[in-house]
Amino acid sequence: MKLKNTEHIFETVKRRNQNEPEFLQAVEEVLSSIDPVLDKYPEYESVVNSIIEPERFIIFRVPWIDDKGNTQVNRGFRVQFNSAIGPYKGGLRFHPSVNGSIIKFLGFEQIFKNSLTGLPIGGGKGGSDFDPKGKSDNEILRFCQSFMTELSKYIGAYTDVPAGDIGVGAREIGYLYGQYKRIKGLNEGVLTGKGLPYGGSLTRKEATGYGLIYLMEEILKHNNDSMKDKTVVISGSGNVAIYATEKAMELGAKVVALSDSNGYIHDPNGIDLDAVKQLKEVERKRIKEYVKDHPEAKYFDGCKGIWTIKCDVALPCATQNEIDEESAKFLVANGCKAVGEGANMPSTPEAIEVYIENNIMFAPAKAANAGGVAVSALEMSQNSMRLSWTFEEVDEKLKDIMKNIFVRISTAAKEYGDEGNYVVGSNIAGFLKVAQAMYAQGTV
Ligand code: GLU
Numbered sequence: 001m002k003l004k005n006t007e008h009i010f011e012t013v014k015r016r017n018q019n020e021p022e023f024l025q026a027v028e029e030v031l032s033s034i035d036p037v038l039d040k041y042p043e044y045e046s047v048v049n050s051i052i053e054p055e056r057f058i059i060f061r062v063p064w065i066d067d068k069g070n071t072q073v074n075r076g077f078r079v080q081f082n083s084a085i086g087p088y089k090g091g092l093r094f095h096p097s098v099n100g101s102i103i104k105f106l107g108f109e110q111i112f113k114n115s116l117t118g119l120p121i122g123g124g125k126g127g128s129d130f131d132p133k134g135k136s137d138n139e140i141l142r143f144c145q146s147f148m149t150e151l152s153k154y155i156g157a158y159t160d161v162p163a164g165d166i167g168v169g170a171r172e173i174g175y176l177y178g179q180y181k182r183i184k185g186l187n188e189g190v191l192t193g194k195g196l197p198y199g200g201s202l203t204r205k206e207a208t209g210y211g212l213i214y215l216m217e218e219i220l221k222h223n224n225d226s227m228k229d230k231t232v233v234i235s236g237s238g239n240v241a242i243y244a245t246e247k248a249m250e251l252g253a254k255v256v257a258l259s260d261s262n263g264y265i266h267d268p269n270g271i272d273l274d275a276v277k278q279l280k281e282v283e284r285k286r287i288k289e290y291v292k293d294h295p296e297a298k299y300f301d302g303c304k305g306i307w308t309i310k311c312d313v314a315l316p317c318a319t320q321n322e323i324d325e326e327s328a329k330f331l332v333a334n335g336c337k338a339v340g341e342g343a344n345m346p347s348t349p350e351a352i353e354v355y356i357e358n359n360i361m362f363a364p365a366k367a368a369n370a371g372g373v374a375v376s377a378l379e380m381s382q383n384s385m386r387l388s389w390t391f392e393e394v395d396e397k398l399k400d401i402m403k404n405i406f407v408r409i410s411t412a413a414k415e416y417g418d419e420g421n422y423v424v425g426s427n428i429a430g431f432l433k434v435a436q437a438m439y440a441q442g443t444v
Helices: 007-016 021-034 042-051 100-116 137-151 170-184 204-222 239-250 273-282 287-292 304-308 325-333 349-357 370-385 391-415 422-440
Strands: 056-065 071-082 088-094 122-128 160-163 231-235 254-259 263-266 298-301 313-316 338-340 361-363
Touching: 007 021, 007 042, 021 100, 021 349, 021 422, 042 422, 056 100, 056 137, 071 088, 071 100, 071 137, 071 160, 088 100, 088 170, 088 370, 100 122, 100 370, 100 391, 100 422, 122 137, 122 160, 137 170, 160 370, 204 239, 204 313, 204 338, 204 361, 204 370, 204 391, 231 239, 231 304, 239 254, 239 273, 239 313, 254 287, 263 287, 263 304, 273 287, 287 298, 304 325, 325 349, 349 361, 361 422, 370 391, 391 422
Parallel strands: 088 122, 088 160, 231 254, 231 313, 313 338, 338 361
Antiparallel strands: 056 071, 071 122, 254 263, 263 298
8 A cells, every 4th residue: 555644754764774674574564554543643754753663672692601612792773662542562573584674573563462452562572693503501591691781771670671572482481580580689570471479361372372362353253254174284392382272173164284493283173282382391392393293294394385385374483584375375276264363474465465366364563462461450450469360360351352453453454444454453543542632641
């Protein structure tokens, strides 16, 4: 779509953020959705002008000693993008691909996602180009301690609350939390995704994957359908993919594929989830090991081929831009009805066009994977109250949150004349709450 009201703003974004393709991609999508909103609310132009600039972007050196006694140096990041509706909130990603563009696109998306949850959390994101693959526990510990030694200066339970993302799970959050506590002497909810014995929330681990399936079920229900008996392809095999698989199976779907960054497995009889959990959560091994004990399953090198498997529902839960135009066309040709994004920005703009042209039910990341950060916000609530809710209590709240997200995005899409377009719906609904808050506070 061509920009009208916001074209000059996008020109500024391009000039200021050269060589940052992922960030520009994320901004362009949001601007094209909210452009018509400015016809109705011209006073929000200043808000748009402000929202595309992070409040603060911190870049720091992370020196750490490897097992051979050598000093390694990585780069650490934290973008504090928007605090209009609450403390900065968003995960930390440890992956060699991490750079300023990736962190900024993630932080920018987080503003709208967090707003959609209906909870008081602003947008932030962080991480490092550190590669946890192949590192010993001790190396992970030393890296996390060094990373937090610097990060601790900028975060706090009422200012900025990081969590996990790719490469940052329970083990890393534990090491980071321990170091924060030593430096600050504070037992406060400064991180979410904590272990249960020290302030974590039940259902946080499952939340992103479960939330994704709850939202897909809402969308399917709206179209007189359900997850039952659907054949599902899920990319990734981390936290999001594993618990999306679990909930999809619980609702009667058959998940036939999973992947990691090396390749994918296809098990036409349905994935043996216990085996995957053992491999990925306990042994930290590669997904290709799965076929050793599952002769009916096949392993394929490379990630793209997973989208050529015939399925009714496709759930990209691995990483950004993993479905391009060609893969989207394969999905359509194979009769796929619905796509839900468990990862952040996993579909390219061209792929999204293919979904929309072919009337695929499409749940974009900001709505579809918001369950994780929503339960993080519930973890913050429990920490503040010094109480913990049961698994069922948190799960019920998560279900309600995902239902409300569906109502928000479908209502906004309809109101702006694009019924069923949840990209437009998510961007507009997410934006409006933040815009009202920023405007009321003097657009600072
Ligand atoms: N990394 C997750 C996301 O992309 C969760 C963030 C959080 O829990 O703060 O939303």
